[in-house]
Amino acid sequence: MNWKFWEKDKSAEPRKKKTKTREWVDAILFAVIAATIIRVFFIEAYTIPTGSMERSLLIGDFLFVSKVNYGPRIPMTPVAFPFAHHTMPITGTKAYWDGVQWKYRRLPGLSDIKRNDVVVFNYPQGDTVALEMQDQDYYRMVRNMGWNTVNSQYTIVTRPVDKRENYIKRCIGIGGDVISMKNGLVSVNGKPEKLKNTGQIKYEVAFKTPDVNFAIFKDMGFNIDEDISRQDELSCVFNGTEEMMNKVKGLDFVASVKEQTQPEGQRESDVFPFDEKRNWNADNFGPITIPKTGWTVTLDSASMPLYERCIRIYEGNKLEKSGDGWLINGKPATTYTFKMDYYWMMGDNRHNSLDSRYWGFVPDDHIVGKALFIWMSYDTNGSFFSKIRWSRLLNGIH
Template identity: 80%
Template sequence: MNWKFWQKNKAAKPQKKKSKTREWVDAILFAVIAATIIRVFFIEAYTIPTASMEKSLLIGDFLFVSKVNYGPRIPMTPVAFPFAHHTMPLTGTKAYWEGVQWKYRRLPGFSDIKNNDVVVFNYPQGDTVALEAQDTDYYRLVRGLGWKYVNSSYTIISRPVDKRENYIKRCIGIAGDVISMKNGLVYVNGKAEKLKNTGQITYEVVFKTNEVNFSVFEDMGFNVSEDIKMDPNSSVYSFNGTEEMMAEVKKLDFVQSVKESVQTPGVPEGDVFPFDKNRKWNADNFGPIAIPKKGWTVQLDSVTMPLYERSIRIYEGNQVERSGTGWLINGKPATSYTFKMDYYWMMGDNRHNSLDSRYWGFVPEDHIVGKALFIWMSYDTNASFFSKIRWNRLLRGIK
């Protein structure tokens, strides 16, 4: 056949037109793929679900989280339903398939995590979940109710790293830092680090009179029903507010005294990391704790193992066993261990209303999702219809 004749006839032959259905399918498929690439490698929307970062971030704030600042994390569970994190919206079943698992890799980013960055990460203790009590940490349930009861009474599942719940906190300590807390004040490498101006803690307030107009506090920015509580056994009120707000409270002529409410040093709190009875630590007084750094070698003994055993066993995937007075790692006697990843210490700005590293320890680098950039929308569900949008928070950067 003449080649030129065949080419000419081929060009003249009309192309089969796509059906409307095919056009819609192609458009939707392209949009899903493009959105997934953007979400995984560039930027992702995130909603603030709890009050643990108030007043820095409020319930109903919608954020953009950058994946490129610290480097995009390659999906470790690549086969998953688009836009669903770990659970399908309607069926409640898994939104991912664990048949394919990739090891942790991260593309180069613009910077490393710095102290005081606001970071989104996967919840470290979310590896095991009791489905009927997902709002409660599985390990806390076990400490309170016992392993046998929890595992026989609840449906227990495991989740891969990138399918664990997303949390947002402030990075108080980076890999290699030594962190401690005394009377509610954080110390990093021996230097006191005051709470951010937008952060808040609990204060004890005593009034001179019982006749108090609480609308005064609403004008100062307090949510009276949530931020102010009265001790039924005394005349002391508990205020949750920023240092600036409490300075204004102190100026009121009907206020007798204002002081920070912190736990007493040496009085242990059972749910505080590392859950070691020999350490008399609580949420306001703990440490010092050295945060593991890649390449750092720690000696294994009764003092260090309560702090680092979970990181060595769960986060870095080793078999850890007690052998007499020593330890076996992957079946071999070990007196020391060298860490393979960097770790971080995360805390909420709402210090007395935050479940953070004080209660579950270190955040490994493979759990890091991204850096919180700015608020693109803020929505107050408790406000009236015409004032639900917090206009003053729109497009506000996160510090």
């Protein structure tokens, strides 16, 4: 006898309808997961916070940064609050848990980083931060104030690679390139590389008369308050592009226009590699060879100031001085072979940019993505509609 005749047909039962609360929870959860996947593996929004890339990128530009071009980086700190970088917006507490750390891995990308690409990356010296002075470089504070002073007066924290501040600069050199700079002009592998049309530096401008109508400079694209500073009645310092300064030079009341750069041989203490034996400054330095995977450097008093941080911090080796030589992971070493590619990044606004000249190389594991285009640009000055820079919307980044 077929007893299934007496069983209740469960398929005929109506499904229990989800409550409105459950529907909202499911929708929000799905949206968070989808947005996180897109943000981590495909594309992410980014805001320009400083003027270091003017006039290529302006304060208030909102960008889309591609993770696909150079290959998405697998999260190194996987346990984190969605959409928060390193700090919770209201509480100010950590937005991640560093109890779980994954090794650096990157999925295949569409291309390698090329010279002149505009790149977003994690700030290399952001491994240590004074919480009360997060806009300041910890290592510069230590050099200027002393380790004991900084560590006794401020709350010091360390951050994993992918939770360090995001920076955006132009890639000037890739692994294996030799970089140098003389009188404000960068050379790559011995070839001088002029600033792009949007790049700018400071110029000394002398006038023939003290009666100057500064409104004419506004028509040329200068911000009178930010780009021009008065020295005396007959001279000013301008921050502008070569094209803009050629127009200034052509004015009949202008006597001369001269690039304002530091003299060669005048040491600037905050310029990488902070070596007293090198009289380098932000306008004159090098030559410096950028490390790359498989490149071997001889360890000596000349090379160690340049590569010590790469070997010890970025590549995770125990590095010790032993007499006239060095120990790497407890073993004597006269050479070191690099495991990663490195890059040299600089801002287009050369005299207003904290870049590789002040902290050195950017390791490959710090690379976030390639800046693609501006989806919104917003000026804090002016009326509501004039605040939007309509001409910059959807502009590509070159």
